[in-house]
Amino acid sequence: MAGRTGRLTPPSLNVASPDCAESFFAGRFPRCVTLHHASSLPDLRHVLTTATWPPGPVFLDLIGHSTRGHHLLRLGRTPIDMLDRHVAAFFTTLAADGVLDRHNVVAVRLLGCQTAVTDPARRTLRMLSRTLRLPTYGTLVPLLKTHSDAGGLSPHFAHVLAPG
Template identity: 85%
Template structure:
């Protein structure tokens, strides 16, 4: 069984990475901030049944933390930790039947800070959380998001 994804991308990544002659990741929502991300999570049309929440963006240079707009997803940043704790408390992801969160950016599971964020995010949300071991390319995606053929490039914290 293939689990569908809700794909939410930082606009700086969405336009350059997923557009082009061969569009990738067609059902793509955009979020340029954490408040935009919350709005997408609470109002977007979702696939039915179990779903992956795929957050897509560029990663920061040194620590390889996924960025949504200008905000790195760093669970040591109080604003970020409070945001995700609020999602958990409000049951936003539970109501949508999210089974895992995937931070899809270049090497978001490689550095110690990136793995720490994955572990902390997983504990906060009560869900498996994954990052990537390699730089992502357009070829890793198909029309629905990250291609299941490339599950091997994902790792948990």
């Protein structure tokens, strides 16, 4: 998959909150064809440890609606907020267990509406990056169906991402 710069873009393991998955990716023209569902952090852990991962370097894309106000990505009812001790402990354990390292994850992307716009959202991206020892990205704009293709976030829209 070639991006705007002509470089190859790693495939993604796409994990979506069920409350957005069907409305966002289904319809007359289905988008992302390989979509896993997680409505909580335990569900996310289950997906990460049981999914068939793409070979080689891979992005981990967490997809969901963002919270009002702070624009933190939500998996089910759980906002990914690194100031929440349960959320921080989950990602600390995930890093310590080496789950993402074993699957050659090169970046984590929080794909929801404007997940890199507010101070709390950018703080979470930075803290998540430090915890996982991986680059993290959020979005600068509201995401639309057209931002996705069969593999997930289209590489043509990499410019809507901002690093944590």
